[in-house]
Amino acid sequence: MKTKELAFVSMMAAIMGVFGLFPPIMLTFTPVPIVLQNFVVMLSGGLLGARLGALSQGLFLLLIAAGMPLLTGGRGGFSVFVGPSGGFILSYPLAAFVIGFIVHKIIKKQNFLNIFSATIVGGILTTYAVGVPVQAAFMNISFLHALKLSVVYLPGDLIKAAAASFFILKLARVLRPKLKITTSKAS
Numbered sequence: 001m002k003t004k005e006l007a008f009v010s011m012m013a014a015i016m017g018v019f020g021l022f023p024p025i026m027l028t029f030t031p032v033p034i035v036l037q038n039f040v041v042m043l044s045g046g047l048l049g050a051r052l053g054a055l056s057q058g059l060f061l062l063l064i065a066a067g068m069p070l071l072t073g074g075r076g077g078f079s080v081f082v083g084p085s086g087g088f089i090l091s092y093p094l095a096a097f098v099i100g101f102i103v104h105k106i107i108k109k110q111n112f113l114n115i116f117s118a119t120i121v122g123g124i125l126t127t128y129a130v131g132v133p134v135q136a137a138f139m140n141i142s143f144l145h146a147l148k149l150s151v152v153y154l155p156g157d158l159i160k161a162a163a164a165s166f167f168i169l170k171l172a173r174v175l176r177p178k179l180k181i182t183t184s185k186a187s
Contacts, residue, residue, distance in 0.1 A: 005052055008175070012044045012056035013063065017070040024072040030149045032085040032135055035072040039160040041092045042123040045099030046115060046168035047175050053096035061092065087134025091127040098122035103168065115168050119161040124154070 001009075019040050024033030045053035060070065069076035071089070081090055099122030107114045128150060136146035 001055075008048055009052055009056040009059060012040065012048060012053070013059040015043075016040045016057070016060045017063070017068075020070045020072050020074070022072060027152065030135075030152075031083070031139070032088065032131075032150075032153075033072060034153060034156055036160070037072055038088075038092075038095075038123060038127060038157065039164055041095050041127075042099055042119045042161060042164035043167060045096035045101075045122055046103050046119065046164060047171055048096075048100065049104045050097045050100030053100040054093040057092040057096045061089070064089070082138075084135045084138040085131070086138070088127050088131030090134075091130035094130065095122050095126045098126045110169065110172070112165055112169055116162060116165040119164050119168075120158070123161055123164065124157045 016037055019035075019037045022036045024035050026033050041057060044056045047053070048056060064070055064076050064080060065078050067077045071080055080086065099118050102118035102122060103110075103115055107118060128147075132146045132150050133143055135150070136143045139146065141149075
């Protein structure tokens with residue numbers, strides 16, 4: 001890995017930690033809080049690409065596992081991975097990879113709608129596909145019930161996906177040449 005790539009991976013992991021300073025919004029009916037960190041997951045994949053985006057989130061998870069209190073609400077340590085929100089947290093590298101792959105390898109035209117679609121698939125559908133079954137298992141409820149509980153997160157996640165798409169579109173022109181990230185067809 002080149003020094004510049006390492007710097008961007010580390011920077012995105014650090015930004016995840018900064019977004020962990022925002023307090024979680026706790027809901028009365030589920031132990032999984034509403035957080036802003038998944039916004040940065042979307043940014044990392046869209047800006048850094050599949051490989052570097054996933055590496056940045058993997059680095060973040062390693063820091064969490066080592067005990068650094070970087071998750072929203074000052075949480076850290078291995079125990080955060082074995083709870084109702086563990087699946088959502090563990091999905092971060094996969095979500096960043098999927099977003100990066102779609103944005104940089106599949107999308108032919110870089111515009112807001114296409115990037116927004118990629119953030120929905122990678123940032124929302126992928127995290128829900130991993131997080132909801134884990135939530136159901138730890139809460140000892142059915143998958144369908146956990147999915148119904150997760151619907152409350154959808155409006156906020158769509159807003160985060162739209163904001164991330166806007167920033168990906170604007171910042172990509174600056175970052176991609178620095179990282180030499182190519183897309184299937186640049187804008």
